[in-house]
Amino acid sequence: MEADLIRELSLILAGTPSTGVLAGIGDDAALLSAPKARNILVTTDSQRENVHFRWDWTDPVSVGYRLVAVNVSDIASKGGTPWTGVIAVGLPPDYDPEVLRGVYRGIAEACREYGCSLVGGDLSRDPGRWNFVMTLLGTAPEGVFPSRSGLSEGDALYLLGRPGRARAGFLSLARGVTSEALEPARRAFRRPRALLSEGQALARRPEVVATIDSSDGLERSLSELSLASRKSVRVESLPVTEEVRNWSALLGEDPETLVWTGGEDYDILLGVRKEGEESFLHWVRTELLKGSPEKIHYVGRAVKAGKPAVRFSDGSLKKIKGRGFDHTVS
Amino acid sequence: MEADLIRELSLILAGTPSTGVLAGIGDDAALLSAPKARNILVTTDSQRENVHFRWDWTDPVSVGYRLVAVNVSDIASKGGTPWTGVIAVGLPPDYDPEVLRGVYRGIAEACREYGCSLVGGDLSRDPGRWNFVMTLLGTAPEGVFPSRSGLSEGDALYLLGRPGRARAGFLSLARGVTSEALEPARRAFRRPRALLSEGQALARRPEVVATIDSSDGLERSLSELSLASRKSVRVESLPVTEEVRNWSALLGEDPETLVWTGGEDYDILLGVRKEGEESFLHWVRTELLKGSPEKIHYVGRAVKAGKPAVRFSDGSLKKIKGRGFDHTVS
Incomplete structure (x- = not known):
């Protein structure tokens, strides 16, 4: 199912960065070339309808943009550079494909802005409302990781x-x-x-x-x-x-x-x-x-x-x- | 929210592999040491209540095990070795923490069996039913990637x-x-x-x-x-x-x-x-x-x-x- 839709979504993402991507969307797994940076960051964050957003308060493009931005923020706070990610979408029973297209336009916009790519995903029916989960990889130079646990007295x-x-x-x-x-x-x-x-x-x-x-x-x-x-x-x-x-x-x-x-x-x-x-x-x-x-x-x-x-x-x-x-x- | 629960879930995962994990669960992003293998595989797959499973047909431990196994299968089919992953959980309004504990026991069991780790996650309320999204990284030796597009006449x-x-x-x-x-x-x-x-x-x-x-x-x-x-x-x-x-x-x-x-x-x-x-x-x-x-x-x-x-x-x-x-x- 969703055959033409997956193709369309891939087209929407065309032109986003592709650093280190040997094989992207369309196989069992994406193939990446390990970065020169010794360190890799991984984070995951979700956007759920009626929890993180409501359609009467926002639009699909903004939801897609937000999904990427909140993940980029986690990489940014650790001093990293966003690299590439995957997105799993939960589609509500009555979903409108045009909404999904809009979300992917927002994802593409944010990927271009923050310099990262999308190399895979999962579209699945969900008995609830729209939900989007992104996992984003980033790179970080060796020795750089300001953790949450670094505070000392007087800081x-x-x-x-x-x-x-x-x-x-x-x-x-x-x-x-x-x-x-x-x-x-x-x-x-x-x-x-x-x-x-x-x-x-x-x-x-x-x-x-x-x-x-x-x-x-x-x-x-x-x-x-x-x-x-x-x-x-x-x-x-x-x-x-x-x-x-x-x-x-x-x-x-x-x-x-x-x-x-x-x-x-x-x-x-x-x-x-x-x-x-x-x-x-x-x-x-x-x-x-x-x-x-x-x-x-x-x-x-x-x-x-x-x-x-x-x-x-x-x-x-x-x-x-x-x-x-x-x-x-x- | 879910403070003690997150700590509990981390404890359930104790003893699972930790290859290349410099900082795991508990920060904005996990920090990994890039693998020696030049190539990295990435896949994501979901398990959703009343779509992929029903509680009257299965138990929490099996759902957690299955979530990992279906992701490992994608890495396996490309000849890779499962490495590490993150899991985003959508919690239904009336969720029972004991179910979540059971799912994590299944995740831990499968991580031990397949030799991978969990380095992050996202717990979030969802207006629908339970949903679990895993993103799994794997490593693959250089030059090994039997893609879906490799068929020739006569094969x-x-x-x-x-x-x-x-x-x-x-x-x-x-x-x-x-x-x-x-x-x-x-x-x-x-x-x-x-x-x-x-x-x-x-x-x-x-x-x-x-x-x-x-x-x-x-x-x-x-x-x-x-x-x-x-x-x-x-x-x-x-x-x-x-x-x-x-x-x-x-x-x-x-x-x-x-x-x-x-x-x-x-x-x-x-x-x-x-x-x-x-x-x-x-x-x-x-x-x-x-x-x-x-x-x-x-x-x-x-x-x-x-x-x-x-x-x-x-x-x-x-x-x-x-x-x-x-x-x-x-």
């Missing part, structure tokens, strides 16, 4: 990006707040950008000891770094921009909550060694972000070894249990 | 395996035919085996010019080989075993139909060059299948270039359109 925490945008966009769509001023937020939600060149440059700085893509929001990302590194972190500043303050007013939301729990911005949260922090910041401001809309925000500091926890500047403490916060502790 | 077609078993098992479960004699068929359906060592040995034989894993049945697999190679194929013999004949009688089914359209046996269909066919067969019988329950079956021959079609020995012809048969043509 500073910075966030590179524009937190709260996607959440504002999501709320705008979910609540039907159609204000034109929120359009950049809606776009940030529909079509997140991955901080690829930024992530690559950051991972190569010796002062950067830990990174995580902030896809699940600042709260979750800090929690994950704290857990993996087994260090408490102290939050000293929430990066609330003027833009987010304005949007929050339109949405009747607390801007700090938007930034703290928002997520889906695909920013990069990083731990920076105290020694060299100043010259690192100088480099970020004068070179990395020259002419870029992204911002670097100081968030706080890893304060001590022991039980993972986040302490706020007002003195309140949140212990971290599992991958979430135990909100009963103050 | 013989052989099937290695036991076609019709899984279909008989499926029908037994679907129709509630509980006869004890059908238990091996039910097991073949629930827990397919991948012909790993066989696929690896076959791909290295110079006479083997094309291969495909017969997951979609003999009809579809022949159709795919014919299409990719742009050769008509003539079917001269359907590999109906005594076992399948007996099961068909119990199920009130035509045994030839079972074998022709069945699928899910994960056998290997191969094209063999006419020159050397005899010595190849001798090798298969005396070395490859020595003491093995698998059988090699002669199916037919690639007869001419041109439009893909399958001609039967009774003279009837099926033209192949797209990836299916056009049954209106005789």
